[in-house]
Amino acid sequence: MSAPLPQRLAAEALGTGLLVAAVIGSGIMADRLTDDVALALLANTIATAAALFALITAFGPVSGAQFNPAVTLVFLIKGGMTRNEAAARVAVQVLGGLCGTLLAHAMFSLPLWQAAGTIRSGTAQCLAEGVATFGLVLSILGAQRAPGSAVAATVALYIAAAYWFTSSTSFANPAVTLARAFSDSFAGIRPADVPAFILAQLAGAVLAAGLAGWLFRPGAGTAGK
Template sequence: MIDSKALAEFFGSATLLLAVVGSSFMAEQLTKDSAIALLINAMVTAAVLALIIRSAVNLSGAHFNPVVTLTALLLGKIRSFEALIYLIAQFFGSIFGVLLANLMFTEVAFSNSSIQRSGAAQLLGEVIATTGLVFIAFSARKKHVWKLIPLWIFGAYFFTVSTSFANPAVTLARFFTEAPAGIAGSSLPGFIAAQLLGALLVLAVLRKRDRISR
């Protein structure tokens, strides 16, 4: 059962990054209008996210995100070994998805992004985007998660200055591409720290809610 869950997390993460990076490359080719390019990227990402969550939610829980997995672990909803397998699958799956997108659009498997995403505003955007995502993941009814999370991410593409990475595996993987969706290596620590902070804020709220409801 662990094998099937790990495969679901791997291929789901790969598909998500293929959508994020591939649509970023395609949008760059189709238009010079940055607003339209962002809209294309956001729509494709949200659509694919809805599909992979709907497809895997009853198999692996459709985490596809280390902060979701770590929050589940700290809430006692998943075992430590299972969480480790999920994390490995998510990171390697995300990198594999970027590899596929790179090969399609540049014929080079990996390259390093030079797009700087730094500053307090960017980090605040990541805290907000991640907080919303994790809160929905653990507060919404399971049957609605596949609709609500993509809607949140679609909106967060536009109302956060960081364009809503909200996922450490996604963030790391996007370092390995020259697509407009990329992120420079020097920006990785801040983004990932902000995402972890967002998850911790939700964890604190959920634990307090559980104590009150007892």
């Protein structure tokens, strides 16, 4: 990455904040417009996927558009950045996410600070978060080898699918999870359920990083050619 560190950190903060605003804001809008939960989730899915594609495309050339402490951890493990930069990225991702929550609430004339009441607990949902993050990280690392905007499209499409095939609706991001704990809305998560989600997300990310190191190693897929 050629951008200086301040620009990289600004891109991570802005991208995460706008992503959270899209997730929470579209959830609030959908909840106001329909009583059909499936339709509301579909609207939330489309808005989130569209925002992901746009934000990754825009900020990717600046910071790599990670917007996710679990993804940052993976790139730290793979030697893609220093510990100091990784820590700074995580800090601005969390801060940006919280600002995105406040922005979403402000746009809909809601109290800025809220405690979410939506219960998202249990083994099944934690497993779902591990699976969601595992698949996200594996998809990112695999798509990096493809040309053009493959990563942006891959992430957007994967998250859109994971909204529907996971019981947790695929948070797959510790910073976004924490930000959503402060929104008592369609997209919220009870603060007490946040630690288990984050642990599952980090476990899924680390497992994916380990598998990707073998699966996508140089020369993989050339046997028999």
